[in-house]
Amino acid sequence: MNNKELHNPEEDQHIFESDWLFCPICGNKLPNVQNLKFCIKCGVNLKYIKENKKLPSTTTLNPYKTTSQYPLIQRSLEVFQPPKITDEQLTDPKKHKLWSSLTSIGLPLGAFLFMNFILGGFFALLTFASFDLNTIFELTSNPYFTSLISLFELIFILFPILYIRKYLQNPTIKNRFILLG
Incomplete structure (x- = not known):
């Protein structure tokens, strides 16, 4: 061969x-x-x-591709949101109760405790970072430090006011304050 x-x-x-x-x-x-x-x-x-001598139909499944569990059509996220609160529901609390009394007391109290917890954690880190008590007293009596800590509290107050507008049909400042109590 x-x-x-x-x-x-x-x-x-x-x-x-x-x-x-x-x-x-x-x-x-x-x-x-x-x-x-x-x-x-x-x-x-x-x-x-x-x-x-022709291409296969497009309806036959491809054995190498996994089928998706979710529909390919993307629906709007508005379908999954809760219904918006109308002005009538805000002004007439006897017909439409928005908050329970436990919630209206518990949420502000929880926010206040959360702000104090963050402030206490900051002071604990500050104490462990420098063991000099004079430095800690000077820092806490500094007006810039006091105004900076007040800004953190202002953020915790403004965040709910800005966030609540997605639940309101007519998101005016008056309606936001009515809803927040």
Whole structure:
């Protein structure tokens, strides 16, 4: 046996005569495999295309792609939001009770305790950072430090006023204060 008998280019041409070098759908280079049935990138059925001389229907599922559990249509987020509070519900509390008495007392008390907890944590870190009591007294008596700490409390007061507007149908300042109590 010589080298020509081992490697016959006419047989190689016959083997790849019916096969494609590239996928007819996505254009990806196909591997040199004898009985390739599916494209390795898009998963199209190459055997079906060879036998029927047409592309497969788009309704058949691709065996290499997982189907999505969620719908592809993105719905507006407004569908999932609670209904907006109208002016009638704000002005007539006897018909529409917005808050319970425990909530109206508990939320401001919780916010006050949370502000003091943050301030206490800041002072604890300050105490452990410098053990010099004179430095701590000078810092707490500094007017800049006092105004900075007051700004933190102002942020905790302004945040609910700004955030509550997404629940109101008519978000005026008056309606925000009525809702917050």
